[in-house]
Amino acid sequence: VSRSAERRRASWFVAATLALFAVVALVLLLTPRPAPPEPTAQRAPASPGAERRGASSPLPGGARVTSRSGPAGSGSVSLPFDPHDTPMVPPALPSARFPYPPGSQPLTDGVDPAMQAKENVPVDPDTGITCSFGPRVAIVHPADPLVIDLVVRNRLGAAMPISDAAVRFRTEQADPEKGPWIPVPLVDDGSGRDLAAGDHEYTATLAPTEEQQTALTHGGGVHLYVEAAFEAPNGLGKRRYMTTMQYSREPDAKLSGTYTDQLQSGSLVIAAGVTATAAGEYRVIGSLYGGASAVAFASKSVHLDVGDGTVPLLFFGKILHDRGIDGPYELRYAMLFERDGADEIAGETVDPAYTTHAYAAKSFSDDAYAQPTPTFEAVDMNSPSQQGKPPPLFSDDDRKNLRGPTAPIRADPPATAAQPTPTGTK
Amino acid sequence: MHNPFAWLVPAAVGVLVSLAAPSAFATPGQPQLQYVYGGSAGTVVFIHGKGDCSRGMGDCNGGDATQGPAAYWTNDANNVTMLNEATTSYSGSTAQHFEAFVLGFDMDNQGYWYSANDVGSCLQDLYQGTNNSGCNPSRYQRTSFRIVTHSAGATVIDRLLSTGWYGINSHVVGDVVSLAPALVGSRAASALYGVDGYGNFCTSLASWLAGWALKSNGAQSLTRGTVSGQASGGLAGRSPIWILKVPSTGGSYSANNDGCGTLWGGTTVREDDNDCAMGVLAGCLGYSNSDDMDGLVYWSDSDPTNNTGANGCNGSDTYDGSGVNSCHYYAQFSGAYWHWFTTWANHSHSRDDAYTTLGDWQSASGCYYRSPGTCVGQYGL
Numbered sequence: 001v002s003r004s005a006e007r008r009r010a011s012w013f014v015a016a017t018l019a020l021f022a023v024v025a026l027v028l029l030l031t032p033r034p035a036p037p038e039p040t041a042q043r044a045p046a047s048p049g050a051e052r053r054g055a056s057s058p059l060p061g062g063a064r065v066t067s068r069s070g071p072a073g074s075g076s077v078s079l080p081f082d083p084h085d086t087p088m089v090p091p092a093l094p095s096a097r098f099p100y101p102p103g104s105q106p107l108t109d110g111v112d113p114a115m116q117a118k119e120n121v122p123v124d125p126d127t128g129i130t131c132s133f134g135p136r137v138a139i140v141h142p143a144d145p146l147v148i149d150l151v152v153r154n155r156l157g158a159a160m161p162i163s164d165a166a167v168r169f170r171t172e173q174a175d176p177e178k179g180p181w182i183p184v185p186l187v188d189d190g191s192g193r194d195l196a197a198g199d200h201e202y203t204a205t206l207a208p209t210e211e212q213q214t215a216l217t218h219g220g221g222v223h224l225y226v227e228a229a230f231e232a233p234n235g236l237g238k239r240r241y242m243t244t245m246q247y248s249r250e251p252d253a254k255l256s257g258t259y260t261d262q263l264q265s266g267s268l269v270i271a272a273g274v275t276a277t278a279a280g281e282y283r284v285i286g287s288l289y290g291g292a293s294a295v296a297f298a299s300k301s302v303h304l305d306v307g308d309g310t311v312p313l314l315f316f317g318k319i320l321h322d323r324g325i326d327g328p329y330e331l332r333y334a335m336l337f338e339r340d341g342a343d344e345i346a347g348e349t350v351d352p353a354y355t356t357h358a359y360a361a362k363s364f365s366d367d368a369y370a371q372p373t374p375t376f377e378a379v380d381m382n383s384p385s386q387q388g389k390p391p392p393l394f395s396d397d398d399r400k401n402l403r404g405p406t407a408p409i410r411a412d413p414p415a416t417a418a419q420p421t422p423t424g425t426k
Numbered sequence: 427m428h429n430p431f432a433w434l435v436p437a438a439v440g441v442l443v444s445l446a447a448p449s450a451f452a453t454p455g456q457p458q459l460q461y462v463y464g465g466s467a468g469t470v471v472f473i474h475g476k477g478d479c480s481r482g483m484g485d486c487n488g489g490d491a492t493q494g495p496a497a498y499w500t501n502d503a504n505n506v507t508m509l510n511e512a513t514t515s516y517s518g519s520t521a522q523h524f525e526a527f528v529l530g531f532d533m534d535n536q537g538y539w540y541s542a543n544d545v546g547s548c549l550q551d552l553y554q555g556t557n558n559s560g561c562n563p564s565r566y567q568r569t570s571f572r573i574v575t576h577s578a579g580a581t582v583i584d585r586l587l588s589t590g591w592y593g594i595n596s597h598v599v600g601d602v603v604s605l606a607p608a609l610v611g612s613r614a615a616s617a618l619y620g621v622d623g624y625g626n627f628c629t630s631l632a633s634w635l636a637g638w639a640l641k642s643n644g645a646q647s648l649t650r651g652t653v654s655g656q657a658s659g660g661l662a663g664r665s666p667i668w669i670l671k672v673p674s675t676g677g678s679y680s681a682n683n684d685g686c687g688t689l690w691g692g693t694t695v696r697e698d699d700n701d702c703a704m705g706v707l708a709g710c711l712g713y714s715n716s717d718d719m720d721g722l723v724y725w726s727d728s729d730p731t732n733n734t735g736a737n738g739c740n741g742s743d744t745y746d747g748s749g750v751n752s753c754h755y756y757a758q759f760s761g762a763y764w765h766w767f768t769t770w771a772n773h774s775h776s777r778d779d780a781y782t783t784l785g786d787w788q789s790a791s792g793c794y795y796r797s798p799g800t801c802v803g804q805y806g807l
Contacts, residue, residue: 087788088801113659116648227619242615343660396464
């Protein structure tokens with residue numbers, strides 16, 4: 001009896017468990033999937049304008065897309081919310097002008113202007129192998145070396161060995177296909193500026209000879225194009241990637257190391273001393289820090305004559321007031337640039353550059369920047385000086401005729417996702 | 427096996443001599459200003475992306491000297507140009523029109539910094555009524571204008587606004603609208619540079635579809651590292667004028683858009699033959715599971731500090747088909763940037779509004795995200 005009762009209890013338990021699973025599965029199946037995010041805009045009502053112009057809002061043939069959700073490859077095949085055929089009202093535009101003047105902006109992180117982010121490019125999409133490379137310092141002056149670092153990593157981030165690796169440099173005047181180039185091997189043997197042998201992190205070091213310096217700085221422009229090439233791991237074959245860096249003479253002026261600061265019209269102004277050996281247009285940038293926090297960025301261009309001068313860096317009052325960090329402030333990442341024809345020649349980073357007097361954040365003005373009234377005389381299409389000029393390419397009638405469904409349409413050639421037919425049109 | 431060191435072989439002396447020698451590659455072309463549409467509501471200047479729409483018209487969306495730089499903004503299947511709807515707005519049933527100028531310049535044969543100089547000097551000619559750059563022989567003068575850009579046109583304008591060079595800032599009215607902006611450069615610029623290793627299929631795709639992203643100074647100056655480096659020096663990312671970003675979604679789905687097969691109910695749009703390849707190419711290069719591309723793997727939505735989730739982007743990389751972009755943060759971009767809305771058109775169609783062939787026309791009550799020009803005209807100017 002007891003064995004029979006145990007069997008009945010076991011059967012009941014199994015049946016109950018199965019029923020519970022069935023209920024859970026049914027609930028899961030019937031529960032609506034969360035809708036994918038919709039734009040923060042409003043859907044517009046049916047478009048009378050579209051109707052007026054003879055265009056129907058739904059897609060031709062009554063085609064309508066349905067909802068799809070889930071990441072690619074998840075197996076989900078339903079279609080997402082599709083605003084394609086629905087008139088929308090986009091989100092509102094900014095309600096006011098940017099509240100800070102040109103050349104003065106809030107900052108959350110300071111950046112050394114001589115540095116640039118490494119290029120990160122896929123080596124093999126299937127296995128997640130990527131390549132990170134770029135100049136160790138992006139602004140170089142003779143006779144400092146040009147150093148390029150390159151590392152190939154697997155999906156887990158481990159550095160991988162590569163072979164036949166090299167970079168080459170060309171000037172802006174050189175041909176993108178034919179060069180000429182200056183080639184340099186990428187090594188992992190601790191030589192040159194390679195930091196450690198055998199770590200699979202490769203480095204190319206070009207210490208230009210005087211002839212090379214001349215060639216590179218007189219090749220037109222201040223930028224060099226840098227190509228990196230290597231045999232990728234796992235027999236993936238050759239890869240080539242591109243980046244740039246700057247290599248030029250130094251500017252004809254230097255930050256002299258003399259600074260003063262004062263509260264001026266509600267803002268902080270740091271006057272950076274500059275000594276120029278040639279008259280010209282110079283620009284100075286700098287980042288203001290309060291303790292460890294970046295607070296504001298400033299940039300100012302001025303004309304300087306030969307000798308000692310100053311460049312006033314304006315850190316707008318509202319930025320400092322609203323940030324609420326009291327001084328003294330530290331000026332960091334200062335750099336001077338010289339305008340040279342179509343180019344701008346960068347100097348050296350000065351970091352840290354200067355520490356200001358103590359200021360209370362609330363001593364600065366919280367007024368937004370007021371755009372000055374234009375001083376020029378307005379000229380538009382109705383001005384007398386503009387009458388009799390050549391007319392536009394298209395007339396008002398063209399505006400009406402060259403429109404959507406009424407325009408002559410040439411059929412597209414058939415195409416498939418698997419093997420598109422090159423047409424050369426784009 | 428091919429030895430990459432083969433190109434190390436050339437004699438160093440020869441290299442040195444020839445580095446300073448004149449180059450055989452194309453000389454950058456002069457900019458040109460084209461007056462495309464008349465209007466009385468104001469003036470809009472359109473700034474194109476990667477290509478050569480200078481007077482030589484070397485690489486301008488298949489356009490020639492007859493069409494001029496307007497070709498960049500034109501669907502070559504039906505000659506419909508988005509310049510029309512992007513300069514039209516409705517109030518009730520009444521349309522008002524802005525006039526449209528298109529500025530053509532060379533962003534093939536020179537780095538984008540030189541393209542910016544050409545654009546700056548041409549805009550200076552426009553507000554002065556001069557022809558110093560050679561772009562404005564008719565000496566049109568407009569002292570105030572609005573600006574709409576596509577792709578790397580945003581990179582060019584951002585440089586000019588960030589630096590204040592050529593004095594254009596005080597002549598720009600309203601916000602700058604940037605379609606599929608490459609504000610922090612392009613993934614394509616480096617990733618598509620050497621496609622030998624991707625196999626014949628991807629190689630042929632890249633050489634055809636993305637030939638403009640390969641070996642030219644214009645393309646190579648647009649790597650992400652390069653542009654972010656320019657921003658570190660204050661030459662980008664510091665615009666004091668709002669730049670409204672209209673990034674486009676990507677991934678293999680929206681890159682295909684409606685034209686490629688049946689994913690979206692088989693709806694077709696003209697010029698759709700290119701769309702399939704865009705999606706496939708994105709996949710070849712390993713960017714397929716993300717909406718942070720627009721079919722030509724541009725890093726289109728470079729987001730500064732103010733571009734947070736509240737502005738419509740996601741905090742992490744977005745999955746294919748979600749229809750939104752992630753928030754890319756670059757500390758250098760401390761200027762005025764605003765994530766306006768996300769278009770579903772891919773990189774090509776975000777500048778030619780191909781979907782207007784399906785009836786996408788703005789009205790006083792709405793515009794179409796897949797035809798961003800309709801939103802520009804109705805709400806962006």
